Amino acid sequence: MPLSYDLVFASSNRHKYSEARQILGSLGIKLGFFRCRLEELQSDSLAKIAAGKAKDAFSRCKRPVIVEDAGLFIDSLGGFPGPYSSYVQDTIGNRGILKLVGSKRSARFVSVVTYCDGRLLKSFDASVSGHISRRQSGSGWGYDPIFVGSDSETFARSRLKNESSHRYRALKKFSSWYLRTQKSTC
Ligand code: ITT
DSSP: OOOOSSSEEEESOOHHHHHHHHHHHHHTEEEEEEOOOOOOOOSSOOOOOOOHHHHHHHHHHHHEEEEEEEEEEGGGGTBGGEEEEEEEHTHHHHHHHHHOOOOEEEEEEEEEEEEOOOOEEEEEEEEEEEEEEESSOOOOOOTTTTTTTTSSSBBTTTTOOOHHHHHHHHHHHHHHHHHHHHHOOO
16 A cells, blocks of 8 residues: 655654644645654754654664754753753743743744655754743643744744744755655656
């Protein structure tokens, strides 16, 4: 039976997959889901972590795959939680972050998307600037209720998240490269 998707997104996080599927779908790429807990290197570089995850994902699913490593970098906290965003969300959560942030509230979300097909390993990174709200607003996942983007709404309330986020920007770069490569090999 022919596959109904072009490549897979490997992750334990269904929210990331569902956004990536919507974003890439709008750009003409069908994305399957390979749900798994990937090996994460201890590193302060999202790019190194994403490369490690991509190799691990390919060795398990044996087909062209993309993974993403993302993080929230808060300026007044020296970039914390950054590469530890997942752990910090699971431990102190948004309430803990709101207690830590001082008067300077600027922050940025960063995404690194890495593609691996066993031969090629290629990364695409992007970020979006914003700030941390004073209280939680909306019922999105992860840091969405406390991150305010360019439309002055938290990502949890914004209708523009999937057209402006760090994930959208990194996937857009990936899709331009991927579609070009597919064309030249057909
Ligand atoms: P995988 O490694 O299995 O893909 P993960 O959730 O651990 O899943 P990351 O290592 O990329 O993924 O974790 C980044 C964390 O940052 C994520 O768990 C969220 O808490 C947070 N995060 C990243 N992008 C986000 C977004 O668009 N909205 C809200 N929170 C986000």
